[in-house]
C-alpha cells in the first residue's frame with residue numbers, strides 16, 4: 001500500500017495570477033530559452049515562457065498562468081519550425097521536467113545550443129569571438145553516470161519516487177523556487193539517461209518503502225523523512241553506488257536488500273542525513289548501510305575515486321573530451337605552476353598536474369577536497385595541493401605565484417572581485433571552463449576590459465536532450 005499524502009493544493013506552485021479562462025491562443029515567435037529550458041518570446045509588452053518550443057519556432061500558444069511577471073504558455077500548434085523533430089523515445093516526455101529537447105533531432109539540438117551561445121556573446125557585445133562547432137556526443141542515451149531521483153507526492157497524493165513533473169497544465173505553473181510547494185513527482189518507469197540498472201533500482205527501492213509509512217520530506221514544515229535516491233554508475237565496470245538521502249535516519253537494511261536484489265552490481269549503499277532546506281547541503285551524518293562507500297572510475301587514465309556526494313562531471317566520455325581540450329588550451333611544457341580554481345574533487349587538477357610542475361586546487365566543499373587529496377595519492381601524483389576555501393577568501397590570503405590559472409565555476413560564473421584578483425596575478429594564460437554561456441560572456445567582457453585577449457570558444461555537449469552546454473576558452477595577456 002502506498003502512503004497517502006496531503007491533497008496537492010492547486011496550483012501547487014506559486015502562481016501570481018491567472019490569465020482569463022478563455023484567453024485565446026497567441027501567435028508567438030520564439031527567440032530564446034529560459035533557464036528552465038522553455039522557449040521564450042515577446043509580444044508587445046508581454047514576455048512568455050513557452051513549453052515545447054525552441055528558438056526559431058513560430059507557434060500558436062495558450063497562456064496558462066503568470067509567474068515572475070512572465071506568462072507561461074503551452075503550444076497549441078506549430079505554424080512553422082526551425083528544427084527537424086523526431087519521436088521522443090521516453091514515455092515520460094512532456095510530463096518530465098528533464099530532456100525538454102528529446103523531440104528535436106540531435107544534429108539540430110547541437111545547432112540550437114551553438115546558436116544560443118552565439119546570441120549570449122552578441123548580447124554581451126563580444127559577437128566577434130569565434131565559437132567553434134560543438135563536439136557532439138556519440139551516446140545520446142544512457143550517458144549519465146549519476147542521477148538524483150526525488151521522493152515526493154504524486155498528483156494523486158501518493159508517495160512517489162522518480163523525477164519532478166515539468167509539464168504545465170491549464171491553471172498550473174512550475175516553480176523551481178524551493179520556498180514554494182514542490183512540483184509533483186511522477187513514478188518513473190524508465191528513464192533513458194542513465195542505465196537500465198538505475199531504472200530497476202528505483203523501482204525496487206520504491207517498492208521496498210511503500211508500506212513503511214514514511215513520507216517525503218518537506219523542508220518548509222520539516223515534516224516527512226525521504227528526500228532522494230542518488231544512483232551513481234560507472235560505465236566501464238558497471239559498478240553502482242547508491243545514496244539514500246533522508247531528513248532523519250531510518251532502518252535502511254530493507255532498501256539495501258531491494259537495491260542489490262534489483263542489480264547485482266550495487267557495490268554499496270550509503271544513507272545520508274540532511275535536514276537543511278537545500279538538498280545539496282553537506283549531510284549531518286553519513287553511514288554505510290551495505291558494502292563500500294566509494295566507487296572508482298577511469299578518466300583519461302586517471303583513477304578517480306568518488307564518494308556518494310562528491311562532484312564529478314555526469315557524462316564521463318564527453319568530460320574526457322572536455323578535459324583533453326583544457327589540456328590542449330593550457331599548452332603545458334612541464335614547467336608551469338598552475339592554480340585551478342573551483343576544482344571540485346580535483347579531476348581536472350590532477351590531469352593538469354601530470355603535465356605541469358605543480359597544481360594548487362581551490363574548492364569550498366570539504367568532502368570534495370578530501371576526495372581530491374585521496375585521488376592524488378591513489379594516482380601517485382605528488383605535485384598537487386588542495387586548499388579548502390571559498391575562492392574569495394583564498395584571494396584574501398597569500399596567493400602563490402603561478403604561470404597558468406584554470407577556472408571552472410558553477411553556473412553563476414566568477415565574482416567580479418575574483419576576476420580582478422586573477423588579473424592582478426598577471427599570468428600569461430587563463431583557461432576558463434564554463435557551463436553557462438551567459439555568465440561566461442559577462443566574465444570574458446571583464447577580462448577584455450582588463451587587457452586580456454579572448455581566444456576561440458570550444459563547445460562540448462555533455463547533456464544531450466537538454467539546453468545545457470559546456471565551453472572552454474583560453475584567455476591570454478595583451479590585447480589583439
Ligand SMILES: C[S@@+](CC[C@H](N)C(=O)[O-])C[C@H]1O[C@@H](n2cnc3c(N)ncnc32)[C@H](O)[C@@H]1O
Nearest residue numbers: 311342343344347348363364390391408409410
Ligand atoms: C563545475 S564544478 C568544478 C568541477 C571540476 N573542475 C572537475 O573537473 O571536476 C564547480 C565547483 O566549484 C565549487 N564552488 C562553488 N562556489 C565556490 C566558491 N565560492 N569557492 C570555491 N569553490 C566553489 C563547487 O563546490 C564545485 O565543486
